[in-house]
Amino acid sequence: MGGPDKIEARLLELTREAGKSYGFDTAHDPNEPVGLFFQESDEGLVLFLVFYTRACRWSLCTGCPLPSTGSLHHVGLRALAKQIDAVFARPDVRARQGEIRKVIVSNQGSVLDEATFSSTALMYLVAQINLQLPQVAALSLETRAEYVDEPELEFLARAMAEGETRTVLEIAIGFEAFDEHIRNHRFRKGLSLAEFERLVDKVVRHDFHLKCYFMQKPVEQMSDEEAVRDIERAIDYLADLVERRGAHIGVHLNPTYAARGTPLGEAFLAGRYVPPQLLDVARAVRRARGKRLRVFVGLNDEGLAVAGGSFLRPGDERLVQELERFNRTGDFAILDAICTA
Numbered sequence: 262m263g264g265p266d267k268i269e270a271r272l273l274e275l276t277r278e279a280g281k282s283y284g285f286d287t288a289h290d291p292n293e294p295v296g297l298f299f300q301e302s303d304e305g306l307v308l309f310l311v312f313y314t315r316a317c318r319w320s321l322c323t324g325c326p327l328p329s330t331g332s333l334h335h336v337g338l339r340a341l342a343k344q345i346d347a348v349f350a351r352p353d354v355r356a357r358q359g360e361i362r363k364v365i366v367s368n369q370g371s372v373l374d375e376a377t378f379s380s381t382a383l384m385y386l387v388a389q390i391n392l393q394l395p396q397v398a399a400l401s402l403e404t405r406a407e408y409v410d411e412p413e414l415e416f417l418a419r420a421m422a423e424g425e426t427r428t429v430l431e432i433a434i435g436f437e438a439f440d441e442h443i444r445n446h447r448f449r450k451g452l453s454l455a456e457f458e459r460l461v462d463k464v465v466r467h468d469f470h471l472k473c474y475f476m477q478k479p480v481e482q483m484s485d486e487e488a489v490r491d492i493e494r495a496i497d498y499l500a501d502l503v504e505r506r507g508a509h510i511g512v513h514l515n516p517t518y519a520a521r522g523t524p525l526g527e528a529f530l531a532g533r534y535v536p537p538q539l540l541d542v543a544r545a546v547r548r549a550r551g552k553r554l555r556v557f558v559g560l561n562d563e564g565l566a567v568a569g570g571s572f573l574r575p576g577d578e579r580l581v582q583e584l585e586r587f588n589r590t591g592d593f594a595i596l597d598a599i600c601t602a
């Protein structure tokens with residue numbers, strides 16, 4: 262690992278290499294998180310935390326704008342501890358602290374990459390969760406697979422066990438596309454199936470859970486039908502892993518939006534890309550019926566889409582409500598009703 266200036270230079274180089282034109286959020290107060298929000302899921306109330314740190318050191322994924330919400334410079338332990346304090350001081354968090362069942366921790370990159378997210382800060386966060394959120398049953402950490410380091414996870418899991426309820430540790434990774442060529446050559450994810458399966462083995466060995474983030478239609482030159490088929494293949498593959506290896510796997514499916522400052526955003530503006538329809542998202546998710554694989558549909562375009570480039574279109578409000586209802590209940594009859602309407 263290089264010094265801070267080397268990381269900064271490398272980030273700029275990778276951003277250029279990926280054909281991205283966004284800048285980084287250097288004006289953000291380092292003592293405040295990027296944001297937080299609540300989600301209702303069948304696991305109960307979820308608190309989703311997005312911390313402000315140095316941007317994702319991979320940064321190459323062609324459709325991803327998330328590094329633009331991070332810093333080009335290192336954000337250290339003290340600032341991160343203040344961000345954590347700021348979360349627990351918020352009136353909306355305080356008002357619901359007895360209801361929160363799951364906490365998802367993100368820094369729009371990898372919280373297990375200690376070069377961007379201090380390990381001490383992560384421990385401080387776990388301590389605050391144990392002290393302030395008595396009903397938490399799951400802690401989810403978003404990361405790239407290469408940063409999953411077993412001794413660190415075991416330590417975190419032991420710390421989580423000191424809370425008032427049994428808490429499961431979940432590793433959440435971006436898989437994005439099932440097709441290997443699309444995932445690694447066109448989207449530039451840098452995740453092989455072999456590496457993913459090694460991660461599954463680690464997770465099973467320690468009785469952790471795994472969450473896989475997918476994007477429906479993540480690249481241009483992919484038809485709506487191909488995009489549905491890609492998600493269906495992912496669901497079949499993961500459901501098979503659940504059966505064969507006894508893994509506990511969940512899927513978080515994000516319909517893709519055309520993000521600002523990315524080649525996909527440019528493709529949209531040039532008329533070469535159209536984001537997926539929510540109807541097709543419902544069609545793809547139906548593949549999970551009868552499988553031991555829970556699918557949650559992400560319905561947040563994070564405010565990072567180019568104008569008109571979101572998958573959320575005027576008139577989609579009812580569909581959004583129904584998909585949110587599916588997220589809360591897991592009831593496939595809701596998807597059937599959407600697809601046959």
Ligand code: SF4
Pocket residue numbers: 317318319320321322325326327328369370405435450
């Ligand atoms: S998808 Fe994840 S790994 Fe890829 S650039 Fe975005 S934040 Fe980094």
